[in-house]
Amino acid sequence: MRNLRRMVKALEAYSMAVEKRYGLTGPQLWALWELSRSGPMGLKDLAERMYLNPSTVVGVVDRLVEKGLVARDPDPSDRRRVSLDLTPRGSELLKDSPHPAQGQLLHGLQGMSLKEVQDLHASTATLVKVMEAENLDATFFFADG
């Protein structure tokens, strides 16, 4: 647990440093990166790619639009949807900014041997599986009573 906590904290600290330097928080940078990687998309799609609640992403996108890095365009084929895309300034900024949060973790992994990475992946996968199963149980348990 302490290690998990410290990993999250290290990522947060990294995010703060990036924010100081580039005026972008971790989630903001991450959103830009996803838009750059996978082209224009709707808000729901972006939220799914980021494993976040759509209502959360609205705020992140709001701030990016305010900064002129992302454009919200109407989607002619479905008027419920908005098409999110980088502005020229957005892609420009993305070019010389660091990897988004994950980058640090990736960098961290590069300092480990292949076997270590494989072990880590295997054990976290197991742990996640057990935890998510636990969670289902808890949901049913709490729902019952």
Next chain:
Amino acid sequence: MRNLRRMVKALEAYSMAVEKRYGLTGPQLWALWELSRSGPMGLKDLAERMYLNPSTVVGVVDRLVEKGLVARDPDPSDRRRVSLDLTPRGSELLKDSPHPAQGQLLHGLQGMSLKEVQDLHASTATLVKVMEAENLDATFFFADG
């Protein structure tokens, strides 16, 4: 990264379930638990035990005091400090509430073999070390300009 994300998310989901059931969020339960474990202490101490910024813990404690689960007493030996302690209601509630957030992770670990747990611990420790070192570098780098 996905696994890390999923672990955090699983913990969040668990926290939500607990909140629905007991009216306590994860951090609140965690604070109660630390107070129960390590007796009365100042806010800074509690913040350190929770790996959180003191300013964050103020809010958590506020809500616990409001619920009548924690008392803020003056410390006669140092009048800057406040002594945080469980109220009787607080310890009562803690008795039949589930393990705080970590509990789920702990439970998860119990589903793994000793070797798996050891591997997991070793690899996360390595990863944390690399990430924190990275972070120091980044701080200096960004500080330089």
Next chain:
DNA sequence: GCAAATTGATTCGTGTTCAAACAATGTGAA
């Protein structure tokens, strides 16, 4: 013994996160 630095708690401003509720739009079945 008193000024200066430090420490502990708090407040403030910004940003992230979720669930719940809502409006607008699209879809499918009676």
Next chain:
DNA sequence: TTCACATTGTTTGAACACGAATCAATTTGC
């Protein structure tokens, strides 16, 4: 066709989480 239902994006309200600034109390340095 029409009406119930689903989907998409948004708003709202609560709780975290951080750093910076503030304030009182304490410790230090001279």
